[in-house]
Amino acid sequence: MEATATRSISGWGRTPNEECAVFRPERRRGLPWILGNGGQPHYIARGLGRSYGDTAINPGGGVIDLTRLNRLLDFDPESGVVTCEAGVSFAELLDVFIPRGFLVPVTPGTKFVTVGGAIANDVHGKNHHRDGTIAQFLLSFQLLLPNGEVWNCSREENPEVFWATLGGIGLTGVILSARIRLEPIETSYFNVDYYRATNIDDVLTKMRDTQERYQYSVAWVDCLAKGASLGRSVLMNGRHARRGDLSGAAAKNPLGHPNKRQKAIPFNFPGFALNPLSIGAFNEVFYRAHPTVEGKLVDYDTYFYPLDAIHHWNRMYGKRGFTQYQIALPFDAHDALVDILGRVSKSGRASFLAVLKCFGPSNEGPLSFPIPGYTLTLDFAMRKDLPAWLHELDKILLEHGGRLYLAKDVCMKPETFAAMYPKLDAFRAVRDRLDPNHTLQSHMARRLGI
Amino acid sequence: MSAPEKGYAVVLGATSAMARYLAIEFGKAGYGVVLAARDMEECEILAADVRVRCAVPVHALSFEAGDFASHDGFFDACREAAADGITAMALAFGYMDEQANAQADFAAARKTIDVNLTGAVSITEKFAAYFEARRAGAIVIVSSVAGDRGRQSNYIYGASKAGLSAYAEGLRNRLYHHGVHVMTVKPGFVDTKMTWGVVPFAAAPEAVAKDIAKGLRKKRNTIYVPFFWRYIMLLIRHIPDWQFKKMKM
Numbered sequence: 001m002e003a004t005a006t007r008s009i010s011g012w013g014r015t016p017n018e019e020c021a022v023f024r025p026e027r028r029r030g031l032p033w034i035l036g037n038g039g040q041p042h043y044i045a046r047g048l049g050r051s052y053g054d055t056a057i058n059p060g061g062g063v064i065d066l067t068r069l070n071r072l073l074d075f076d077p078e079s080g081v082v083t084c085e086a087g088v089s090f091a092e093l094l095d096v097f098i099p100r101g102f103l104v105p106v107t108p109g110t111k112f113v114t115v116g117g118a119i120a121n122d123v124h125g126k127n128h129h130r131d132g133t134i135a136q137f138l139l140s141f142q143l144l145l146p147n148g149e150v151w152n153c154s155r156e157e158n159p160e161v162f163w164a165t166l167g168g169i170g171l172t173g174v175i176l177s178a179r180i181r182l183e184p185i186e187t188s189y190f191n192v193d194y195y196r197a198t199n200i201d202d203v204l205t206k207m208r209d210t211q212e213r214y215q216y217s218v219a220w221v222d223c224l225a226k227g228a229s230l231g232r233s234v235l236m237n238g239r240h241a242r243r244g245d246l247s248g249a250a251a252k253n254p255l256g257h258p259n260k261r262q263k264a265i266p267f268n269f270p271g272f273a274l275n276p277l278s279i280g281a282f283n284e285v286f287y288r289a290h291p292t293v294e295g296k297l298v299d300y301d302t303y304f305y306p307l308d309a310i311h312h313w314n315r316m317y318g319k320r321g322f323t324q325y326q327i328a329l330p331f332d333a334h335d336a337l338v339d340i341l342g343r344v345s346k347s348g349r350a351s352f353l354a355v356l357k358c359f360g361p362s363n364e365g366p367l368s369f370p371i372p373g374y375t376l377t378l379d380f381a382m383r384k385d386l387p388a389w390l391h392e393l394d395k396i397l398l399e400h401g402g403r404l405y406l407a408k409d410v411c412m413k414p415e416t417f418a419a420m421y422p423k424l425d426a427f428r429a430v431r432d433r434l435d436p437n438h439t440l441q442s443h444m445a446r447r448l449g450i
Numbered sequence: 451m452s453a454p455e456k457g458y459a460v461v462l463g464a465t466s467a468m469a470r471y472l473a474i475e476f477g478k479a480g481y482g483v484v485l486a487a488r489d490m491e492e493c494e495i496l497a498a499d500v501r502v503r504c505a506v507p508v509h510a511l512s513f514e515a516g517d518f519a520s521h522d523g524f525f526d527a528c529r530e531a532a533a534d535g536i537t538a539m540a541l542a543f544g545y546m547d548e549q550a551n552a553q554a555d556f557a558a559a560r561k562t563i564d565v566n567l568t569g570a571v572s573i574t575e576k577f578a579a580y581f582e583a584r585r586a587g588a589i590v591i592v593s594s595v596a597g598d599r600g601r602q603s604n605y606i607y608g609a610s611k612a613g614l615s616a617y618a619e620g621l622r623n624r625l626y627h628h629g630v631h632v633m634t635v636k637p638g639f640v641d642t643k644m645t646w647g648v649v650p651f652a653a654a655p656e657a658v659a660k661d662i663a664k665g666l667r668k669k670r671n672t673i674y675v676p677f678f679w680r681y682i683m684l685l686i687r688h689i690p691d692w693q694f695k696k697m698k699m
Contacts, residue, residue: 072502
């Protein structure tokens with residue numbers, strides 16, 4: 001009844017890339033059918049494939065592409081609560097609801113993620129210090145278990161399952177639909193204050209000092225700078241723009257949806273394209289181009305999703321692909337953060353993207369990533385010697401109570417993972433109750449021994 | 451919700467991916483929408499989707515193309531749902547079986563023709579009479595490039611669509627004199643469950659639906675979606691019979 005296509009699929013980092021039997025049901029009842037009669041030994045659900053690693057690939061088994069189950073089911077303009085299927089993307093939510101005066105309350109750096117994927121990774125954005133993860137705005141969701149039952153999960157109903165699923169990378173069940181409270185907005189623009197920091201200490205101090213005043217905060221870091229300039233950055237603190245802040249064309253269309261010309265990387269760049277020289281040059285230009293200035297008006301697409309404007313930007317890393325190394329460290333591990341940054345700078349492994357944010361309080365999700373402190377995100381081109389070098393950094397994380405993000409990881413060791421997530425056993429207990437036969441599995445789940 | 455300014459568009463076969471996005475195009479253009487399909491559970495979900503996205507009235511009705519006796523009752527239900535304000539109809543249902551199966555099992559072949567052609571004629575004539583009496587309305591008939599030439603790999607489906615194309619052509623001719631437009635749509639490969647795992651390159655149904663909506667606004671007669679299929683089929687149609695019969699397309 002449901003056809004499969006054998007496809008080589010990967011995460012956004014394009015490695016590992018494995019052949020899987022992919023289903024793409026167009027009807028709701030296709031899902032229980034697949035889990036019961038799909039003919040595969042195990043399955044994992046997949047959204048738009050923006051996780052960097054192997055959370056949504058399942059070589060030797062089935063992958064269920066949920067992007068066709070992307071219907072909006074209900075919207076209450078009074079409360080801002082939208083009910084929708086898990087395959088709906090944040091891009092679609094923005095398209096439909098920004099004109100009606102509502103914004104997605106928490107969003108990762110790309111709008112091309114599904115609601116299901118956002119829940120399964122308990123995504124955070126530039127406003128975690130103030131607003132937490134998507135969990136804060138998630139009222140409930142419907143979860144399909146491998147045995148065919150559908151459970152409604154919320155803080156009141158099946159709370160253990162609710163929290164295990166947030167960050168549970170699809171291992172507790174297939175999310176069918178969710179109710180999310182959108183954020184009412186006056187305009188679709190942001191008031192951004194830019195601060196050019198001379199080094200890592202400067203930016204960390206500034207971030208801590210200014211956090212209270214801004215809903216959104218993120219710093220772009222030059223990870224190649226050395227010595228006294230180690231970690232020089234551009235801090236971009238943002239707040240929603242009010243109607244009165246707008247002028248000209250924006251004022252006439254305060255909830256306007258910018259139609260930016262989209263570029264696309266048409267083919268794989270050769271492996272040497274992104275290297276310390278090219279990235280170093282880019283960093284110099286970027287740093288110079290962003291002096292300290294206040295009150296710049298920026299549209300939501302540019303502020304939240306600068307990379308989405310370049311379709312297939314992951315091709316810039318070439319066929320070998322890359323991995324994103326995103327760490328979270330407690331505030332008192334400031335020295336560890338500087339140590340890691342120093343090692344990155346010295347290694348010459350240039351990261352095209354280097355982003356620093358602050359995290360606020362963590363939530364009850366056993367596998368939820370954010371802990372109060374700093375989070376630093378770096379890209380690294382995949383090379384044979386990369387995993388071993390990253391494992392050295394993992395050691396520093398472990399020593400200081402830090403952790404890695406499952407949505408990005410591709411090479412962490414199972415022991416490291418278990419040490420970083422002390423509530424792993426609690427997660428396993430819930431998961432084993434819902435799915436004793438481990439019908440839901442992924443390459444990552446097997447790799448990390450979850 | 452007040453009466454929709456453009457009247458109602460009825461989409462038959464609403465659960466297909468192309469039809470779903472076409473319904474959204476109608477909704478975005480200000481039409482109320484009536485979605486008709488066999489699978490009512492899915493139809494209701496789709497109706498909710500169009501309602502939320504487009505903020506227009508949407509109804510879901512049960513419709514079985516192959517059950518000719520039910521068509522009168524169905525048409526009445528449409529009229530009622532649309533408060534007698536139907537202004538457009540899109541026929542997007544279709545049945546395709548594997549050629550080998552349709553060849554060997556007459557029941558399968560018959561179902562293909564019953565649904566794609568006979569059922570189409572049965573239900574469309576009712577809309578035709580309705581629009582003709584009002585001297586207003588538009589009909590979209592989704593046929594297929596498979597109807598442009600009978601190929602050994604898909605000729606039973608192809609025959610049903612060839613018949614449908616000729617029917618649509620004649621209907622276009624008849625209704626033109628009554629101020630009603632009929633547009634034929636001939637899709638090549640569209641990325642739906644029909645092509646999943648079978649065809650590597652297929653057009654996105656959202657894009658196809660936008661093309662159909664644009665074609666209807668421009669009152670095109672026959673459109674191929676995506677557009678380049680027109681030229682592919684032009685070439686294929688010009689292969690002489692003595693050559694074509696030897697090929698294994």
